[in-house]
Structure formats: structure tokens, C-alpha cells
Amino acid sequence: MPFSKVMPALARAKPDQLFGMRLRSTVASTQRKELKSEEAQLDSSCALVETRDVINGAKAHRSSQPKISIDFDNTQEAYKSKDTLELFRSLLVFKLCSVDFLVDKNKELMFLSKKVLGQRLFEKLMKMTFYGQFVAGEDQDSIKPLIEKNQAFGVGSVLDYSVEEDLTQEEAEKKEMDSCVSEAEKENHETSIYTAQDTECMDHREKKYKAHRQFGDRRGGVISARTYFYADEAKCDHHMETFINCIKASAGSSVDGFSAIKMTALGRPQFLLQFSEVLVKWRRFFNLLAAHQGLDGMALLEQKLELEKLQDSLIKLGVGAKPDIENWFTGEKLGSSGTIDLLDWNSLINDTTIISNLLVVPNMETGHLEPLLSKFTDEEEKQMKRMLQRMDVLAKHAVENGVRLMVDAEQTYFQPAISRLTLEMQRIFNREKPNIFNTYQCYLKEAYDNVSVDVELSRREGWYFGAKLVRGAYMYQERSRATEIGYEDPINPDYEATNRMYHKCLEYVLEEIHLNKAANVMVASHNEDTVKFTLEKMNEMGLSPTENKVYFGQLLGMCDQISFPLGQAGFPVYKYVPYGPVNEVIPYLSRRAQENRGIMKGSQRERSLLWKEIQRRLFNGQLLYKPVY
Template sequence: MSYVKTVPALTRAGVDINVRRLNTLSNRRAQSTVASTQADQDVTNRESYSSRKSRNASSSPKISIDFELTQEAYKSKDNLELLRSLVVFKLCSYDLLVDKNKELMDISKFLLGKKAFEQFMKLTFYGQFVAGEDHKSIKSLIQKNRAFGVGSVLDYSVEEDLTQEDAVTKEMDSCVSATEKEGMSMDHREKQYKAHQQFGDRRGGVTGARTYFYSDEAKCDQHMETFLKCIKASGGSSVDGFSAIKMTALGRPQFLLQFSEVLVKWRRFFSFLAAQQGRDGMEALEQRLELQPLQEFMTTLGATGDFYGWFTGEKQGSGTIDRLDWNSLIDDRIKISDLLVVPNLEHAEEHSVRLMVDAEQTYFQPAISTLTVEMQRIYNRGKPVIFNTYQCYLKEAYDIVTMDVELSRREGWFFGAKLVRGAYMYQERSRAEEIGYEDPINPDYETTNIMYHKCLDYILDEIGLNRNANVMVASHNEDTVKHTLRRMNELGLTPTENKVYFGQLLGMCDQISFPLGQAGFPVYKYVPYGPVNEVIPYLSRRAQENRGFMKGSQRERELLWKELKRRLASGQVFYRPSPELGL
């Protein structure tokens, strides 16, 4: 079984990526972008598209989903499942139970014994949020959901149950280089991209995202095998499934930290040069550098060489470069696709499974996103196989999305995105304030909503242009889902095109997922699975997340009660879901 290879020498060498020998770039990187006139042509295409979209919208049937119809929303659930949802959501609304959930589960396990405790969990929290213990036991739930129009994104949710002290020790050992451990000065490193002991336990202040800590390469290989089994399970249970992977599970996080720092510094240098030419304060895609002033400025800094030779003849002719051209200048002697182990993607294609690469903390994310885009460049040529995750609570989310869409357009591959609001807000804010760097998170929830819709609208417009773009709207926010449906109507996009997907977590927001699925939309549940005792850390965080979710809205409980009362009043005491009632 083959993997995309890793280059551990980079990590051992401290990831000192050379960006000075720019004239040694490979032809593939140098030719990856096209002339500025192509970007101008794309603007013209968008303008002409604006005049066409109203005609397309009027000729397409209007999409309308009623999320109040509980009989449709819950027809895949029997009465005991409805009752379980009501009980679990109610318990999640009590602060004391949520704050002490780990201690209460430990006490219950001690009093009940292992087998009775596992059975209790399967009847309550585990049964609500986790599909089963292994890839065999989850098949029935996946197939039932599929019969009612809902697909699956499989996510093996087992984590080590570490103490905080052990977690910090593992994190510091894996994020600090040998040079730093020997006490040598690392003052040139930016604070954001250095390991800090007070934030060594990355599980703190996180909602919903599982966390991996590096032990050794053997453990990474185990994670790899787990992901491959997950891919196989996705393919065996569904014809169009997804599987989720996490980059921090596959290698030493020190590499992600240092590679992220290199990438961010390189991008900041472009911003600095743009400011020198009076082009600061512009959106990322609009910023361009004029080559002649760039040559003159670099010469004043003492640099030598033919800077025109860095770029293709087309760029030399236009006399300007943009951020994508600049980003391509990272020394191509190091091939990005070789920097980190990822699952055998031919294996995923063989099983008709697509991969969702999860987003992580901002000090890892530039490297993770760059590696994911590199995989897209290779494997998304014929269809979208790799999906990158974009966190819309980030101030720079829109710039990142637009840059990646533009890159896919220039190079002719399928852009695949999952849009989320984000899972690390509290941790990110606390870390930025404590260590002393700019908070990367939007100031409030409303600003994040605006950012989410802005990113979503840009991708939907790209889909409307008949480009190769695809997006998963991963949201529990009903307003966001309605906004998406409204925009699809405006753009004349239909569910059967399979360009716009929806995603929610297993056990949550069924009143959104199932009506969408039964109306023909590609909608997916994130489906965690794993042994009861080994997914307790996941369940603990799910309780934390549901506290805020359930306190903020009583809507889901009200709809559950409404459907349960309707069934009892109509004599459906022993209601059983039937696949014939599905699609």
C-alpha cells in the first residue's frame, strides 16, 4: 500500500526553507499561473454572467424547503429515538452536568461496571452522537440515513485520554526543535508560531474538534491505517461518501508550526512590498506588484539578480505580478506534495470516497491549507476528491477562499471547500491575548456570519459561472441554509448538479438535514465512531458544545416535542421507520 511520501529531513533540519535561490524554480511552478489578462478576462466573464443569471434563475424550478414539517424531518426516527434526543438535549442545557460531565461518567462507570456503563451510554449520549464501535457496526445507521436521503462523512473519533500534564509534555516535546531544547536562541521565531507551555494542551477551549498529540512515527502510522480503514468503510457503506482526516495525526507538529511561519512571513513580505508601491489596504486578489519598481527596491536592499527571470514571459510582458505569482516562488526544490504523509488517494478514488481535510489552529493552518491545496492540484483534476476546510471566524477567511478559487481557475482543477464557522475560538483568543499577537478571530458572532455568507456567495457565484467549484455548507444555522437555498434560486442552481452540499453533525439538526435530503439535496452527517470508552473525550466536548447550542435555541426541542405528541395523538405509539417512507 503506497502513500504520498514524507520528507522527515525537513523537520530534522529545522525546516529552514530557502527562499533566496528563486532562479532555481521548476517549470511546473513557474508555469502554474497565467498572464494578468486572464484575470481581467475572468472579471469580464463575471460581468456577462450577471446578465445571464437572472435568465437561468427564471428557467429553473424554485427551491423551497419547509423546516417546520416535523413529520418529514423525523420520519427516519422511532419514538424512542425522539425521546432520547429530548432527554440528551435537556441534560446538555444544565451547566452543572456539563461542567462535571467527565467526573460523572467516571463515577457512573465505577458504580455500574464496564458493561452496564457502556449499555447506558449507548442508550443515551453515545447513541445520540456516535454511530457505533467499528466500521462494521456503523453500516446499518449509514444505510438507514442513506435511505432517507442523508449521506455520511465518517470520522473515527477515538482520542488518547491524557491528563493535562501528559498532553503538555507530549506537545512541547513534539513542537520544540533539538536546537531550542539545547537552549540556543530562537529570537527570530515569531511568538505565534512557537510552542508555549501554557497552551500545550490543545484540547482546552475547543468545541467539537478531536485532538491528536504526537507520540512517535509508529503512532502516526497507526493513525494512517485508521484513516485508510475509514476510507474503506465509507466506500463500503455508501456510494458517495466522505471521510475526514486531520493533518496533526499524521506527522510531527513542529513541522506544521515552522512551515506555517515560513509561509506567513513570505506573504507578509508581499504585503510590505505592496505597501511600498501604494497598494496596501486592497483585497488580496486586487493587490499587484509592478516588476520594475520591485527590481529597483530589491536592489536598494542589496539584493542582486534578474528579478524578471523569476516569472514567466507572460508576466514579464504584463509588467505586474499578483499574490499567486508571488506565492509560487517558495523554493520548489522542496516539493510540497512530499512534505507530509496523507492517505493513499488512489485508495480513496478506488472506493469513490472524497476526503475532507479538517481545519486546525491558526498556527498550524497555513501549512495544512497549503498541503491540502497541493493535493487538490494533483488529485482534483477530473473531479473533486479533496476538500479543504475554511474557518469563517478568521479575519482573513475571504482572502484565503478567493485566492484558492483563483488558483484552481488558473490551473484548471476542481475547487472543493467545506465552510465552517470554526471550533477553536476561545483557545485562539486566549492564546493571542496571553502571548501578545493580533487576535486572528472576528470580533463577534455577527461579523463571522457576514464573513461566512461572503465566502459562500463568492463560491456560489463561481459555481454559477460553470467553473469547477464545489462547496459543503457545514452549518447548523438555519438562516445560513435558507440563505444558500435563496442564492441557489437566484443563480439557477439545482440540487441534482451536486455542486452544493450541506453538512451537520450526527444527532443534531435533523430538522435541517433530512428535509434537505428528501428534497434531493446532497446532505451529509458527520458520523463519529469508535469504542465507547475511547470516544468519551469526544462526547465530553459534544456536551460542552450542546450547552451553548441548546441554551441559544429551543427550536429543536420544540420540534421534537411537536412530532412526538403528533404521533402519540394519532396512535403511532409503536412507530417504526421504513425505508419506503424515505426518498
């Protein structure tokens, strides 16, 4: 694989040349451009007639579609699945979540309550309040009644086993440092005679993709995402079995269900760190070569490198001799059109590449980068392969059980590798329908680039694109880490910018659904304006909820006034349904309290709707209302 030859050239390139490029938003796809060029070659009068016919036909089709309209103020419909005690519980929990002292000290208060009340009464109290609001039950059997009730009112489930280890900060930091640093790096650190400044200058690894003890506890500054820390391979196998059980539970309790997994639960995070760095540098190298051809002002997928100029650039950089460079591209069946774009370039890192050959370390004597294979232990090599095997096992179980697998997003220093590995699963398992969904965090500056590049790849290769769009769960941690360690903040500057990014990504995927019917998206949002934006765009494009291409998702116990009206109107809508023993989901409940503090302080809407429904039932003599299904 020529990638290892390119890395020494990357080492010799100036850092500001190599890493200073900013990715730009993608515009129209290649296919759309080709369509426009073909239309331009037609006789103008014929083109006008044909275009008018197409437009009129599209308008007729859209006018025949009933307009989607949902009343999110109709509390009777929104809370039809809840008895009055459940409404009072929601009000109580949301009110408590708005009290700063209770939220800040929630762990201490829960510990004290357990000590005073005893385990049995404590569990009963939790099930009457926070646990009952946000968690479905303790195991696969106890969650079935809630799942069946929700489904009766049009809401499906994304099962999520939300148990985490209760580690101290010191324990978490130690586990993270042990699992994110290779044996070779540990050995070099212990035997190096260089000063810290010398080591920093010679170390090719970017700060962002190295472990830092002050951020070793990845739970810090994270609100809604559960966190896994690597212990050993047996623990990863245990996580895999838990995910398999979750997949089976989803298959047994709902139709067309989802199950959520996290990559960091399945293997040593060192692999994700190093592979992410390789992928990022590979894309930056493409940007450097595009700049050499004067293409750096163009949108990402519009940048097409002329093959001859590209070969000359690689030769000048010292990547290899001319015959080797020519064989490189012809051997990969690339460049037949005379140009290379980013997707062609990315394909050079493929499933036939030995992963370890991509992981590189600096040679202290020459200053060049070398493959890490000779420095990588046999055990570390096996750990990488086992992680990939676990992913494959989970994907196969999901397909066999008719459950769609949703891969959660994680921190930006892990995410490039997570997205690439998810994409490889999509290439295999999304040929006939969307079985694997990737998650895109729209608070990232590069979110639109990531979405548009992956959509274009699915279009070219003929598989179903599956995406979950979220705003993101790691903003405070990501910003703090970037500032303290010293790299560019990957997050959009403010909430409004994130909203614009979310809607931009969403509209792009909706257009793809409208044009090709081969994409699927979950709008995972508690933002009512975003949901209304989605409905508006679906109306404009003539997309029907019965197509089952656009899904909506919210967390259990939150935003029922959005989920249930959508479900009863025929939309595919899902609740993220956590489950697990009371004591073991306390970290999850702690974060729910923190998240609700922000939501409840920022808006009184959900509480006011709950009060409105309670008052309606009181005035209509329906306080004893029980859901019928």
C-alpha cells in the first residue's frame, strides 16, 4: 500500500502547508452536474418543453400529496398514553431538575437517600421519580409493557442498555491513559534521553490525537452520552454480548426497531485515536495537492485533481519514482477519467490494507515517518482485529433479527475512525436496505462536509445511506480540550450556527431522499423548530411519512408533546429507551438531571403543556383517565 510511502513526504512538508487547509462545504453532486451539462446540450426549445413538463408533473405530484400539519399544542393527543399520575411525576421531575442545588449535588443526595432509606425503599423512590421518568425497566422482560404501550400510540423504540461503571476520576484517568498509549510509545517515553522540548519537536503525533491525563476522564463536560473505559478484551466481549442481547430484545419487543452501540465499548481506544489521525492527515494531504493545482477555493467534492499534475506533485514530494506512481493509480483502477477526487483518494485506504501499516511513528535518526508494524506488539495487533470482528458480529446479528443498528457518535479525536468503520459496515450490510446508521454531530464545523461526502459515496457505490442527525453531546469537553491542549476548536461558534448547520445537513439528506429514495435519516432532536422545519421541507418535496424514509427520535421521558403527535399522525418516531438495574443506571440518571436543568431553565413549554392537560382532565372529570390500547 503506497500510503506508507507517502507518510515520509508528509513529514517533510511544512506543517502550515499540510495542516492549515480548511475544509469547505460541498455543493451539488457530480451526478447533478452531469445532468445539468446534458440538459445544456439539448435543443433549447426542447429543453424548455421537457423542463416545463417535468416541473408541472412534479407540482401535480406534490399537490396530490396531503399537506403535513401537526398540532403540538394539542395536549389531549400528546398525553393520550399517560395517566394523570404520570403527568404529575413528569411535572415533579422537571421542576426538581430546574433547581441548581439539587442538580449539582444529585449524586451525593442519591447516595444519602440510599443510606437513610435502605436499598429497597431507595429503589422504590427512584422508580416513582427519576428512574420511572427516564428508564424503561431493569431488564429485557420488564421493559416490554412500556415498549408495547408506546408502540400502541405510534412510537417505536431504540433500545439502549445504559449501565456504566461507577469509577472515580482517578480510576477513569488511569484506564484511559493505559488504553490510549501504545506499548511503543510507553517504551520510548521511559527510555528517551531527549528533553521535553526536543521530544515535542520530533514527535509526529498531533496533540489532538494523543491521550492527555487532564482529559482522561471522558465523562467530564458530557451531558447525554454514556461512556465506556477499556479494561481488557474480556470486558469488550462482555459489552458485545450486552449489545447482542439488546438487539434480540429490540427484535422481540417491537417491529422495525433500532439498537444503539458505541465503538469505544468494543475495543482499545488507542486504535481509534491513531486511525483517526491517519484518516485526517490523508484528507489534508489531498487538500495540499488540490492547492498545488489551484483548486483550494472550490467545494470539497468539486476538487478534481488532474492525474498527470497529481503524479508530478507526488514525484516532486519524493513519494516515489514515476513508474511506481503510475502503477499506484492504475493498479487501483483509478484515474480512468483523467481526474482524481476526494472519494477516489479515500478509496486508497481500503479493506485490503493492513491496518497496522497505516499507523506510523517517527524515526528519531532520519526524521521520517515509518510504519508502526515493527513497533506494534502481537497482542495490540490482535486487539485491533478483535474490535473489527466484534463490529461484524453485531452487524450480522442486527440483520438476522431485523433490527437496525445505530452507531453513536463520540469525541472528535475518535470520530474519524468510528465514521470510517461504520461506513465500511454500511458498504456490506446496506446493499438491500438501511441496516446500519451513522451519527453526525451538527455542532461540528465539518458536519456538512462529512454528510455530503458520505451521501455521494453511497450514491456512487449503490448502497443505502443511513444517518442520525444530532446536535452533539460533547461541546463543553471538546471546547475545553481544544483550548487547553492547543488546537482549533472543532465546534461551531454558537447555538444559532449549530442550528443552521443542522438544518443544512438535514435539507441535503431530504433532497437526496426526494431525488433517489436511497437515503434514510433520523431527526434526533428535542427542538420543536427543527421538527417543524423538517415537516415544512417534507411538504415542499412531496415526501410522505408512509415512505418510512424520515424518522424522528427523542429521549424517553422528554418531549412527549413532540413524539406522540408525530406517531399518531403516522410518522416513524422513536424513543431512545434506556434500561438497566437501578443502581447501575445512576450515572445515566445524573446526566438526565443535568440536561433537564438547561432545558427547563430555557423553556417552560413542556411544563406548561403538562399543567394544561392536567387542568383539562380536571375540568372534564377525567383525572382518573387510564390509557386504553
